[in-house]
Amino acid sequence: MKPTAGEPGSLYLKQLEIGPMANFVYLIGPAGSRDAIVVDAAWDIEAIIQAAARDERRIVGALVTHWHPDHTNRIQELVEATDAKVYIHADDVPWLREPVGNIVQVAGGHELPVGDITIRFLHTPGHTPGSQCFLVRDRLVSGDTLFIDACGRTDLPGGDPEQLYRSLSGTLAKLGDETVLLPGHNYAVLTPRRPMRPDRKARRGRISGIFNRGATQRAGMRRPPNVTRLRGRDTSEPRACAGPPPRRCPF
Ligand SMILES: [Zn+2]
Ligand SMILES: [Zn+2]
DSSP: OOOOOOOTTOEEEEEEEETTTTEEEEEEEETTOSEEEEESOOSOHHHHHHHHHHTTOEEEEEEOSOOOHHHHTTHHHHHHHHOOEEEEETTTGGGOSSOOSSEEEEOTTOEEEETTEEEEEEEOTTSSTTOEEEEETTEEEEETTEETTEEOBOOSTTOOHHHHHHIIIIIITTSOTTOEEEESBOOOOOOTTOTTOOOTTSSOEEHHHHHSHHHHHHHTOSOTHHHHHHHTOOTTSOBOSBSOOSSOOOO
């Protein structure tokens, strides 16, 4: 088999929608290589491995955005099939429900080189204590920290709306407007009230669509009083910010 073609320094990135909760799984790697890193391998490991194989790639590592089962179920099958290391933030390791081998506990700031690309790990707690996003070039794989037009819920065990506020308005808001958002679920819908969203396929968005002044104010994410208000929320209203997602994430 020939290696995947591509310019030196360019990026291979594939988005797969898998499972009953519209989870997005990502394959990432350098162009011109046979290696792929998978993000949030769950639900159907064979389908993920086959998707990589169709692109003449083998999975050499696994990144976990957070411990929730819809992002980690059956990941041990991946370990057994590929012997990939599993990179998970140390604060989420204690929450894993099932034993997982080959774990590498990481912290924010970790960098994983893969060929001629580097994946940067950003610790973005709030949805879970050890939630992390992965930045590669101008692509941000955000897990359940940030969706298109919404952010992750904070009412589940370990969730914290103040931490999520800081992760969104601090860590992620610093990213450039050119950053492309690749969320953990396909929750976005097309509505005419969002004229700034550039991607009409609703599979990814740009940070500018989330954090520009107008969008951010509409989402209620600029002012700390929003966080105070959220503390008193009934858990029947689990969202921490932004408009209602079309489907509620059970995890
Ligand atoms: Zn999820
Ligand atoms: Zn989650």
